[in-house]
Amino acid sequence: GHYISVDTSYEGEKAVLSSPDLYSEEWSCVRLIYQIAKTSDTSPDPARLNLYLRQEGESFDHLLWSAKEPSDSWLIASIDLMNSTKKYKLVLEGEMGQDKSTSIAVFEIKITSGYCIECDFEENHLCGYVNRWNPNVNWFVGGGNIRNSQSILPKDHTLNSALGHYMYVDSVYVKHFQEVAQLISPKTTAPISGCLSFYYQLKQESSIVFTVYLRDMSGFYEEIWKTDSALNAAWALAEVDFNAPYPMEVIFEVAFNSAKGGYVALDDISFSPVYCSNQTGTPFNPAHAGCNFEEDLCNFYQDPKDGPGWSRVKVKRNVYRAGDHTTGFGYYLLANTKFTSQPGYIGRLYGPTLPGNLQFCLRFYYALYGFFKMSGTLAVYIFEENHVVQEKIWSVLDSPKGVWTQAEISFKKPMPCKVVFVSWCKSFWDCGLVALDDVSLSLGSCQAADVLLPSPGECTFEKDECVFTQKKRGRGSWHRKRGPTPTSYTGPKGDHTTGVGYYMYIEASNMVYGQRAYLVSRLLRGTPGKQCLTFFYHMYGAGTGLLSVYLKKEGDDEEIPLWRRTGEQSISWLRGLIEYESDKKYQIIFEAIRGVSIRSDTAIDDILFQAGPCLEVEEIQFSSGYPDSLNEIEY
Numbered sequence: 001g002h003y004i005s006v007d008t009s010y011e012g013e014k015a016v017l018s019s020p021d022l023y024s025e026e027w028s029c030v031r032l033i034y035q036i037a038k039t040s041d042t043s044p045d046p047a048r049l050n051l052y053l054r055q056e057g058e059s060f061d062h063l064l065w066s067a068k069e070p071s072d073s074w075l076i077a078s079i080d081l082m083n084s085t086k087k088y089k090l091v092l093e094g095e096m097g098q099d100k101s102t103s104i105a106v107f108e109i110k111i112t113s114g115y116c117i118e119c120d121f122e123e124n125h126l127c128g129y130v131n132r133w134n135p136n137v138n139w140f141v142g143g144g145n146i147r148n149s150q151s152i153l154p155k156d157h158t159l160n161s162a163l164g165h166y167m168y169v170d171s172v173y174v175k176h177f178q179e180v181a182q183l184i185s186p187k188t189t190a191p192i193s194g195c196l197s198f199y200y201q202l203k204q205e206s207s208i209v210f211t212v213y214l215r216d217m218s219g220f221y222e223e224i225w226k227t228d229s230a231l232n233a234a235w236a237l238a239e240v241d242f243n244a245p246y247p248m249e250v251i252f253e254v255a256f257n258s259a260k261g262g263y264v265a266l267d268d269i270s271f272s273p274v275y276c277s278n279q280t281g282t283p284f285n286p287a288h289a290g291c292n293f294e295e296d297l298c299n300f301y302q303d304p305k306d307g308p309g310w311s312r313v314k315v316k317r318n319v320y321r322a323g324d325h326t327t328g329f330g331y332y333l334l335a336n337t338k339f340t341s342q343p344g345y346i347g348r349l350y351g352p353t354l355p356g357n358l359q360f361c362l363r364f365y366y367a368l369y370g371f372f373k374m375s376g377t378l379a380v381y382i383f384e385e386n387h388v389v390q391e392k393i394w395s396v397l398d399s400p401k402g403v404w405t406q407a408e409i410s411f412k413k414p415m416p417c418k419v420v421f422v423s424w425c426k427s428f429w430d431c432g433l434v435a436l437d438d439v440s441l442s443l444g445s446c447q448a449a450d451v452l453l454p455s456p457g458e459c460t461f462e463k464d465e466c467v468f469t470q471k472k473r474g475r476g477s478w479h480r481k482r483g484p485t486p487t488s489y490t491g492p493k494g495d496h497t498t499g500v501g502y503y504m505y506i507e508a509s510n511m512v513y514g515q516r517a518y519l520v521s522r523l524l525r526g527t528p529g530k531q532c533l534t535f536f537y538h539m540y541g542a543g544t545g546l547l548s549v550y551l552k553k554e555g556d557d558e559e560i561p562l563w564r565r566t567g568e569q570s571i572s573w574l575r576g577l578i579e580y581e582s583d584k585k586y587q588i589i590f591e592a593i594r595g596v597s598i599r600s601d602t603a604i605d606d607i608l609f610q611a612g613p614c615l616e617v618e619e620i621q622f623s624s625g626y627p628d629s630l631n632e633i634e635y
Contacts, residue, residue, distance in 0.1 A: 197269075356417065376396070461495070
């Protein structure tokens with residue numbers, strides 16, 4: 001047969017193969033048979049094969065799957081495609097990296113309706129199911145050939161004939177007590193929940209244990225089904241409720257106790273998005289367990305017995321005290337704002353109840369002001385619902401003062417529980433202020449979330465400059481940096497993404513008054529309808545100049561001004577929102593102009609392009625200078 005491979009004569013370039021327009025209102029599964037072969041050892045910049053979803057009306061492609069592991073045989077990848085009413089294209093991209101000796105090849109790409117974990121075992125790729133090899137007991141393909149001595153059963157379930165195929169595991173070669181054979185499904189790549197069903201036969205001479213597990217990416221097994229008793233040798237239907245909000249594998253495991261154990265056969269694994277018991281169980285929505293405190297405390301609360309440990313406050317834009325993390329001029333929580341006569345105090349903030357037996361990732365931002373001793377001033381506890389057990393899962397060690405720093409914690413508890421933020425100070429003299437903002441909860445562990453790809457159209461500058469490039473690399477250029485800028489009383493102390501990551505800024509001491517620096521996006525696909533651009537900017541310093549954002553359409557000479565700020569704005573990162581339209585291909589340009597003194601380091605971070613109109617509106621698109629009431633602090 002034929003395969004298609006990437007031409008390696010172009011170093012560092014990308015090879016792109018795009019599908020025709022596709023349309024599927026039902027859930028479907030893309031199966032890709034591919035190989036990345038390399039002769040030399042690992043290189044720092046390995047070759048990659050990426051699969052993107054290009055949806056109609058979107059400026060950015062959505063990365064569905066990516067692989068860089070070399071192999072000496074063909075591998076199969078199964079990727080779930082959620083149903084959608086939009087037309088789309090699938091785009092395969094081969095990135096050669098620096099390695100000349102690598103080859104990337106694709107043998108087959110196939111889109112079938114249904115879920116990737118479904119299988120009738122009639123095709124030779126076995127839907128991406130794999131047997132975990134064991135010297136003595138393994139899952140084999142049975143049926144399909146009358147002369148096949150392995151064929152234990154006269155007929156399979158799918159075709160109900162001797163020609164059909166099924167999977168089976170036999171005890172003939174069992175050498176040890178409790179030998180285990182595992183059949184592993186492809187990993188789910190989209191959140192699914194519903195009913196998993198399959199047909200099986202079990203012939204038993206001594207005890208066989210047939211179990212179905214879910215395994216998440218951190219290797220945690222959860223048993224979801226087990227055979228209860230010996231069955232007659234006919235195909236029996238098993239159904240089990242199944243919930244995979246983050247990537248998981250289904251594992252069919254058979255354990256034998258002796259060589260006279262008998263056999264297990266399996267066929268027709270299928271999935272339906274409705275739970276087996278017809279319950280319309282509403283899946284847990286992690287958004288209800290987060291809060292940016294702009295409107296209220298959301299689903300968080302304080303115990304009246306504790307007194308008001310945490311207050312919701314807002315700081316007007318000023319050059320002394322940082323505002324909130326969400327927008328720079330919104331609300332956040334502050335502990336210990338009211339000094340009491342007691343020698344110490346404790347503030348507890350309780351989150352909503354979370355269901356047990358799910359892996360969670362909790363993220364939040366905190367900032368500390370004026371503590372003499374940092375450690376232990378803010379801690380996170382897990383309260384189990386019966387309130388007997390509380391476990392400390394995080395506490396602050398040390399962090400730069402007055403910088404919004406991100407914390408990430410993964411946890412999983414068997415019983416329903418609550419997250420509790422606790423701020424306490426032992427004595428009046430130890431106490432400063434603890435600030436908290438932008439609490440979010442997601443399903444799956446935080447490490448798994450990092451593996452998932454960033455949302456298309458998002459740039460945090462953590463790895464590189466994403467879709468942006470410099471117009472000219474000269475004295476007037478943007479620099480990617482982490483930590484504070486070299487000049488005092490200007491520029492940010494840390495980035496907006498995590499507090500310890502990267503941002504882009506202009507270094508005023510290398511530029512002259514009025515010099516410009518341009519950061520230009522690559523050509524982006526035009527789409528009908530409104531688009532929303534969100535970004536964070538930092539303009540602190542007495543000599544700050546201008547920051548402007550322009551839209552340049554392909555074929556036009558003029559750059560359309562969308563947004564501008566002049567002069568010092570705040571010591572905080574502030575959020576900018578821009579709504580724009582372009583049906584042609586276009587570029588977005590960030591232009592910074594150095595101000596009158598070296599105290600004019602201007603920075604930007606966390607740029608996000610979204611299809612559709614902005615959900616909020618920014619009051620002023622073009623503004624200069626400061627509000628008069630610059631330094632009032634509101635409680």
